[in-house]
Amino acid sequence: MTQRKRLAILVGGGPAPGINSVIGAATIRAALEGVEVLGIENGFEWIMQGNLDHVRPLTIENVSRIHFRGGSFIGISRANPTDLPEHLENAVTSLVRLNVSDLITIGGDDTAYSAVKLEERGAGRIRVVHVPKSIDNDLDLPPHADTFGFQTARHLGVEIVKNLMVDAKTTSRWYYVISMGRKAGHLALGIGKAAGATITLIPEEFRQRPIRLRTLVDTLVASVIKRLNDGRRDGVAVIAEGLALGLEPKDLAHVEEAERDAHGNVRIAEINIGEILKHAVLERLRELDLSTTIVAKNIGYELRCADPIPYDMEYTRDLGYCAAKCLLGGGNAVMISMLAGQFEAIPFDRLLDPQTGRAKVRMVDIHSTRYSIARRYMIRIRRDDFDDPRELAKFAATAGLSVQEFRAQFEYLIENEPPPLELREPEPHEYELVSELGADPERGTDLPRH
Numbered sequence: 334m335t336q337r338k339r340l341a342i343l344v345g346g347g348p349a350p351g352i353n354s355v356i357g358a359a360t361i362r363a364a365l366e367g368v369e370v371l372g373i374e375n376g377f378e379w380i381m382q383g384n385l386d387h388v389r390p391l392t393i394e395n396v397s398r399i400h401f402r403g404g405s406f407i408g409i410s411r412a413n414p415t416d417l418p419e420h421l422e423n424a425v426t427s428l429v430r431l432n433v434s435d436l437i438t439i440g441g442d443d444t445a446y447s448a449v450k451l452e453e454r455g456a457g458r459i460r461v462v463h464v465p466k467s468i469d470n471d472l473d474l475p476p477h478a479d480t481f482g483f484q485t486a487r488h489l490g491v492e493i494v495k496n497l498m499v500d501a502k503t504t505s506r507w508y509y510v511i512s513m514g515r516k517a518g519h520l521a522l523g524i525g526k527a528a529g530a531t532i533t534l535i536p537e538e539f540r541q542r543p544i545r546l547r548t549l550v551d552t553l554v555a556s557v558i559k560r561l562n563d564g565r566r567d568g569v570a571v572i573a574e575g576l577a578l579g580l581e582p583k584d585l586a587h588v589e590e591a592e593r594d595a596h597g598n599v600r601i602a603e604i605n606i607g608e609i610l611k612h613a614v615l616e617r618l619r620e621l622d623l624s625t626t627i628v629a630k631n632i633g634y635e636l637r638c639a640d641p642i643p644y645d646m647e648y649t650r651d652l653g654y655c656a657a658k659c660l661l662g663g664g665n666a667v668m669i670s671m672l673a674g675q676f677e678a679i680p681f682d683r684l685l686d687p688q689t690g691r692a693k694v695r696m697v698d699i700h701s702t703r704y705s706i707a708r709r710y711m712i713r714i715r716r717d718d719f720d721d722p723r724e725l726a727k728f729a730a731t732a733g734l735s736v737q738e739f740r741a742q743f744e745y746l747i748e749n750e751p752p753p754l755e756l757r758e759p760e761p762h763e764y765e766l767v768s769e770l771g772a773d774p775e776r777g778t779d780l781p782r783h
Contacts, residue, residue, distance in 0.1 A: 336775065338434035340660060343373035343380075344409045345444030347356065349466045349482025350641035351649035354400035355439055358653030360391040366661055371431060373406035376440075377447065380427035381414040388431060389434050400646055403638040413443070425455045435660040441467035441480070442516075442692035445668060448691075449681045452666050460665035461682075462656050468636060469763045470519035473684065473693035477671045481652060483520065485645045486513075486636040488525035493632055494569060495657065498528065501567040506626035507557070508569045511607040513633035517696045518573040525571035526707040532556045533571045533711060536579050536664075537697045538749055546584035548746070550613045555714035557618065557625060557744050562731045566625060568712065574633070577606040585609070607631060678751045705754040716747045 340363045340563035342356055360370045373380060374387040384440040389407065399406050414424040428436060436459055438448040445463050452461040463471040468486035470479055490512060497508045510530070512521040518535025525533030534549065553570060560568050577585065585604065607629030618624060641649065648671065655676045656669045686693045697704060718724050719740065 338432045338439065339369045339371055340435040340657065341371045341388075341428060341431065341433040342375050342407065342437045342439070343376050344405045344407060344466075345438065345439070345440035345447060346409065346411060346466065346638040347468075348409055349480075350403050350485035350637070350639050351481040352357055352405045352409070352439060352466060353396075353402055354641060354646050354649035355437075355464050355466075355481070355653035355656070356391065356405075357396040357398075357400045358482060358650040358769040359437055359657040360653075361393050361446070362654050362657035363389075363661065364393050368435075368661065371433065371682055375408040376410035376412050376444075377387065377420075377424055378410040379411035381412060381420040381424045383423045383427055385427055385431060396437050399722060400650060401640060404642045411443070411677040414447050419541070421450060421454045424451055425458060428455075433459065437462055437464060437656045437660070439464045439466050441469070442472055442694060444686055445472065445692040449666075449684060452681060456589075460660055460663075461681075462659050462666075462678075463668045464652050464656050465668055465670065466518055468633075469514050469697070469735045470523075470561040471514070471517040471694050472668075473695045474668075474670050474679070475677060478670050478672055478677075479648075481645055481649045482637075482641070483523070484648075485639055485642045486520060487523040487527065488642050489636050489639050490520065490632055491528045493550060493635070494524055494528040494530055494571065497630070498530070498569050501569055504626070505566040506628060507567060509553075509607045509611055509627060509629045510571045511567060511574050511629065511633075512571055513636070514575050515578070516575055516694050518575065519695075519697055521571050521573035522697055522704065522707055528569075528571075528712070529710065530571045531560065531568035531712045534576060535573045536575045537699050539576075539579065542579060543581040544576065544579045546609070546613060550617050551730060551743060552713065552746055553610065553614050554617050554621070554776075555746060556712055557614075558621075558728055558732050559714060559779045561623070561711050561719075562727050572606065572610065574606060574631075577604045577609075605629075605631075608714060615663050621734070622714040623732070629660075659722060699751060702754065702756070706750050709754065714743055714746050717749050719744055719747065 339660040342359060344352055363370050370391040372389045372391045374389060379387040414420045423615050438444055438461060447465040448461050465474060465480045466482055467480040469480045470483040472480050474480065494510055497510065501508050508686045512524055518537055521533055521535050556568065609614045611627045615627060651671055652669050659669060659678060664678065668684060670677040670679055718728065726736055729736045732739055
């Protein structure tokens, strides 16, 4: 084994259940090899300023039980070391001054980008591996590999929506539940589908950009009409917060003035898409001489620092172990993942989008069977509703419109509807491929696979 100095761990971005499991497992693995471990407090915030005062030793004794708890044992921040060249150099120099030779970064796409740039700037001075964290599940991992924290956030989100569904039915009202998901709709779809929400809206389903606010409003209004036609005055809509960023700027005139974080992202909480949709839908319903009660509720902060469920606890302990072992074995410039229960290292040069220069984002595949099934369980206007004259007449009557008027006002919504779902049996060679992947003896080796 090569001569080691110190291994450091830092966490960037927003909280996600399982951070402490990664910290604990990585610390224990390194300490058992006789490597000293440092926790860099509050992400890049202090070291990018050249401040070395905010570090703490991590030992087996002080991390052995932290995997049960949410939050971050060493803090977190969105500080961006790539905003200025001197900040990036300060971060590298600070780590070198701390006698750190190996660094584990834990975070989402912004932190992944910072990790890539720090490793480049280090020019061999520091080896870096990144552990993907995000309740949004939007990092470009292998298929079916979640970012850690997603499953816990979905689990707790479903519990919240389940209770709101009972309240909605009891009080004959609608809830608009705004789920986190700045760029992708994985969390909203995961919560909405698992809970059986009335309707779920995600950015990926709207192909035309920018999205018009009227399109979202009419989609929700049509869902209310269809629900009323079934004799129900209640419902729960799960809505991805990222829809706000895809809207036509003139529909949200104040977005340009909204506060931004250190990475230049609009603070979506300031836009309050739930209240915007609530008031716009109520106004549209009044035009149709319909009324309902709508309550907008944001869920996100309740999910981010929750204690991880066992799935994320085990998953993150695997990731932390593999991150430390990868570095101890000479690995560098990779993102750590698990695929089919086996260690997978994704080289940094595959993380960046060549067009944007930023970390790639994994979007919901709206052509997948998973998404198609979710759509078919939603109560929303569909193509076959317009093909059935009797159903169409009922919807029109509920809305107080003629059939022609109803078509004119709502038929455009089916342009975004996926084609009919067709199930097919895998070809024989596809079965063989799955079998080979599960039995590959080279998977699980200690060093990164490039």
